Amino acid sequence: xxxxxxSELFEFDHPCPIRDVLDRIGDQWSLLILKSLEHNAMRFNSxxxxxxxxxxxxxxxxxxxxxxxxxxxxxxxxxxxxxxxxALAELGISFLKPMNTLIQWADENHQAICRxxxxxx
Amino acid sequence: xxxxxxSELFEFDHPCPIRDVLDRIGDQWSLLILKSLEHNAMRFNSxxxxxxxxxxxxxxxxxxxxxxxxxxxxxxxxxxxxxxxxALAELGISFLKPMNTLIQWADENHQAICRxxxxxx
DNA sequence: CTGTATCCAAACCGATACTG
DNA sequence: CAGTATCGGTTTGGATACAG
Numbered sequence: 001x002x003x004x005x006x007s008e009l010f011e012f013d014h015p016c017p018i019r020d021v022l023d024r025i026g027d028q029w030s031l032l033i034l035k036s037l038e039h040n041a042m043r044f045n046s047x048x049x050x051x052x053x054x055x056x057x058x059x060x061x062x063x064x065x066x067x068x069x070x071x072x073x074x075x076x077x078x079x080x081x082x083x084x085x086x087a088l089a090e091l092g093i094s095f096l097k098p099m100n101t102l103i104q105w106a107d108e109n110h111q112a113i114c115r116x117x118x119x120x121x
Numbered sequence: 122x123x124x125x126x127x128s129e130l131f132e133f134d135h136p137c138p139i140r141d142v143l144d145r146i147g148d149q150w151s152l153l154i155l156k157s158l159e160h161n162a163m164r165f166n167s168x169x170x171x172x173x174x175x176x177x178x179x180x181x182x183x184x185x186x187x188x189x190x191x192x193x194x195x196x197x198x199x200x201x202x203x204x205x206x207x208a209l210a211e212l213g214i215s216f217l218k219p220m221n222t223l224i225q226w227a228d229e230n231h232q233a234i235c236r237x238x239x240x241x242x
Numbered sequence: 243c244t245g246t247a248t249c250c251a252a253a254c255c256g257a258t259a260c261t262g
Numbered sequence: 263c264a265g266t267a268t269c270g271g272t273t274t275g276g277a278t279a280c281a282g
Contacts, residue, residue: 005252006275011238017231018152018224024234026147028255031139044264055256060265070237081263082262091233098219098226103139105219110138112212113145116191149275165244176276181245202243203282 024069029054029062031099034092037072041087071095145190150175150183152220155192155213162196162208192216 025031029051036042036050048059063086066072071092077083088096146152150172157163157171169180184207187193192213198204209217 007253017227019149020231021223021227021234022147022152023149026143028140028144031143055258056265057257057267058255061255068238069234076264079263082265084264091230091237094230095226098223101222102142102219105216106138106142109212109215110141113142113190116212117189176278177245178247178277179275182275197244200243203245205244 024065025095027062029058030066030071031103033059033062033066034071034088034095034099035103037086037088037092038096041075041085043083043085047086066092145186146216148183150179151187151192152224154180154183154187155209155216155220156224158193158207158209158213159217162206164204164206168207187213 032051032054033047036047042050044059044063047063048054048056051059054062063072063074067074067086069091070089073087073089075085075087077085153172153175154168157168163171165180165184168184169175169177172180175183184193184195188195188207190212191210194208194210196206196208198206
């Protein structure tokens with residue numbers, strides 16, 4: 001009986017699409033990275049500077065996952081020093097629509113949520 | 122110098138609405154619960170059965186947080202044994218729109234994501 | 243029936259040093 | 263410049279026993 005972790009289990013054959021998508025995209029950084037790439041491709045360090053408070057570790061990991069899931073592409077230009085650009089893939093572009101709907105809602109309702117929290121505690 | 126955890130820090134005064142909202146809603150269960158309440162109010166055990174693989178612990182915690190943030194309401198009916206109903210609050214109802222946009226996208230693109238994953242590994 | 247308390251494992255994330 | 267390896271702290275989540 002080898003133990004299967006949740007990650008391994010969910011990588012393929014996920015029975016519920018929404019959970020599958022959210023498990024991958026609902027972390028601290030994915031949306032932020034996708035948003036940063038909305039209008040133009042970016043290099044590793046540019047992303048690092050633009051997002052500001054992300055560690056290189058997490059930026060690297062999150063980019064890998066987004067690439068693996070097909071949201072973004074990674075292009076290496078043969079130069080010295082190396083130049084790597086990240087850009088939205090087709091899936092990433094199509095994801096922009098629901099993502100921006102969500103962002104807009106968050107902007108509009110953020111205040112209401114803060115008020116609700118303060119009321120109760 | 123008391124150490125401030127991320128949770129404490131983010132509870133109020135979050136500088137970025139989208140991160141604030143996603144930090145709370147982007148967990149394993151919130152969307153599922155909100156979706157279950159979409160068409161009717163439900164009791165604790167009904168939710169537990171309907172969702173199936175959630176533990177009582179997590180159902181309880183997640184409901185508390187959703188209530189605190191103003192997404193749902195909790196109504197206790199004075200009976201023996203106690204009867205408690207959870208229902209969408211105004212904020213929860215308004216959240217349905219962006220949420221369903223996201224769910225629809227996930228349904229439509231789930232296959233593409235699975236294919237992307239398999240291609241690369 | 244509707245939860246909460248406790249304990250433990252897995253996952254997430256950051257700091258930092260190191261590699262090509 | 264573009265990462266990866268290691269380590270340790272925090273958070274999330276499940277199982278289960280207990281409480282009103």
